[in-house]
Amino acid sequence: MAKESFGNLKIEHEVLSAIAATAAGKVSGVTRIIPGLIGGIAELFGRSAPQHSVKVKVREAGIFFELSVEVAYGSDIPQLAWEVQKAVKEAVEAMTGMKVVKVDVEVRNLKTEASKP
Numbered sequence: 001m002a003k004e005s006f007g008n009l010k011i012e013h014e015v016l017s018a019i020a021a022t023a024a025g026k027v028s029g030v031t032r033i034i035p036g037l038i039g040g041i042a043e044l045f046g047r048s049a050p051q052h053s054v055k056v057k058v059r060e061a062g063i064f065f066e067l068s069v070e071v072a073y074g075s076d077i078p079q080l081a082w083e084v085q086k087a088v089k090e091a092v093e094a095m096t097g098m099k100v101v102k103v104d105v106e107v108r109n110l111k112t113e114a115s116k117p
Contacts, residue, residue, distance in 0.1 A: 011096055017054040020065050020103075023091035024054075024084045029075035031111040034068040062099035063092065070109035081105040 021033045035053040055066040065088055071080055085103040092100050 011098070013056045013058070016056045016058075016063060016065075016092060016096070016098075019092050019095055020054045020056070020067060020088045023087040024067055024069060024105075027080065027083045027087050029072050029080045030069050030084060031072050032070040032109075034070055034108050058098075059101070062101035064102045064104075065092075065100070066104045066106070068106040068108040070111050071107055073110055073112040077107055081107065 024030055025033055033053040053067060057064040067084075067088075069084065071077060084105045088103045089100040092098065
């Protein structure tokens with residue numbers, strides 16, 4: 001049976017970013033999603049803004065994501081990055097029905113015991 005359409009659906013980039021950031025943050029070994037410029041400014045004002053930490057591009061082929069993470073010392077970084085890519089792809093596709101084409105993960109920081117607050 002075909003699904004009936006009642007109109008158009010638009011999902012804002014912020015929602016896609018929030019889904020991706022949440023999925024990435026649940027991967028064991030990821031200690032933090034590192035904010036971009038806008039997220040960094042939000043953090044200065046005491047606001048946590050994970051949706052501002054993930055860049056999203058929606059194209060005809062599908063969705064492209066870019067995010068930076070901090071990982072725990074001792075993590076297998078290539079494996080962890082793959083798990084982040086997989087988690088983001090699966091979460092976004094399951095929640096939106098949209099195709100994820102690419103998830104670029106940049107490891108920008110390493111969380112060591114000495115760096116704990």
